[in-house]
Amino acid sequence: MEQSIKEQLLGLAEPDFQKFTAALIPNIDNVLGVRLPLLRKLAKAIAQGDWRTYLAHAESDYFEEVMLQGMVIGTVKAEIEEMLRYVAAFVPKINNWSVCDSFCIGLKFTNNHKEAVWDFLQPYLVSELEYEIRFGVVMLLDFYIEEPYIERLLSLLDQTKRETYYVQMAVAWAISICYIKLPGPTLAYLENNSLDDFTYNKALQKITESYRVDQTSKQIIRGMKRKTKGKR
Known part of the structure; x- marks a missing residue:
């Protein structure tokens, strides 16, 4: 059976990197410790599949789950009106500088x-x-x-x-x-x-x-x- 996104993220988590990331973002406490290149690789894979269904049902329990959604939005191709609807739906999930800044730079x-x-x-x-x-x-x-x-x-x-x-x-x-x-x-x-x-x-x-x-x-x-x- 195919692993869920959450299971994949849990499998990629590194305890030492978790401590490093958590120290950089002091106002949140839900960091798993997954490196950004791995998140980008996963986002690219999601964007090549049924990304609309993913975004409709994506969970936001962990920092990386939210970061991943933002990366997917920045990776996919759609008409501008649809893209802005996804951006507008994502912005309320931003609760730290890291997700904010990573999301923004991805909106090419x-x-x-x-x-x-x-x-x-x-x-x-x-x-x-x-x-x-x-x-x-x-x-x-x-x-x-x-x-x-x-x-x-x-x-x-x-x-x-x-x-x-x-x-x-x-x-x-x-x-x-x-x-x-x-x-x-x-x-x-x-x-x-x-x-x-x-x-x-x-x-x-x-x-x-x-x-x-x-x-x-x-x-x-x-x-x-x-x-x-x-x-x-």
């Missing part, structure tokens, strides 16, 4: 449907939920840091509610990549924005840590740091 169909996905993302960017916002921000980061979108993208980042850590870190990360790819408009934004101090300073830090930014620019960025009163 975005490259061929920029405007449709841009419109689709807008409600997530004004959500009240931490990982819905992070999903929207990381999608912008992965697919929209380019000339036609940069002004609108920076404006959206500036308006995004970001009282929660994983949103603040995603916004800071996105701004740093904006600066690396398009320093002119991003520097102008950094000189006039409404970011909270933590997100703003974290964005500057990430810029100065990048090997793709020259030393002169790093000095300028360091000089823009805001002084904060004993905050993180």
Whole structure:
């Protein structure tokens, strides 16, 4: 009898890798410890079969089960409307940065449907939920840091509610990549924005840590740091 997906994942789990992964994602406690290349291989196999039935009945007891669903969605081919329905159904399952970021980078169909996905993302960017916002921000980061979108993208980042850590870190990360790819408009934004101090300073830090930014620019960025009163 063919093994269930859960049985396959349990068979691929490694106790030492479980400890490593669990330490990286402190807010969840359902990690099995399956390496990502093995999950991708399994996702590819599922995508070549009856993936719609799989997604309709997939279980989400373990971190890897959720990660696998996201990978399958990123692997399959379907019309854009159907793809976005699967994305919308998956987003509420995101409860950590790892699933969020892995899911986003896998949604390569975005490259061929920029405007449709841009419109689709807008409600997530004004959500009240931490990982819905992070999903929207990381999608912008992965697919929209380019000339036609940069002004609108920076404006959206500036308006995004970001009282929660994983949103603040995603916004800071996105701004740093904006600066690396398009320093002119991003520097102008950094000189006039409404970011909270933590997100703003974290964005500057990430810029100065990048090997793709020259030393002169790093000095300028360091000089823009805001002084904060004993905050993180």
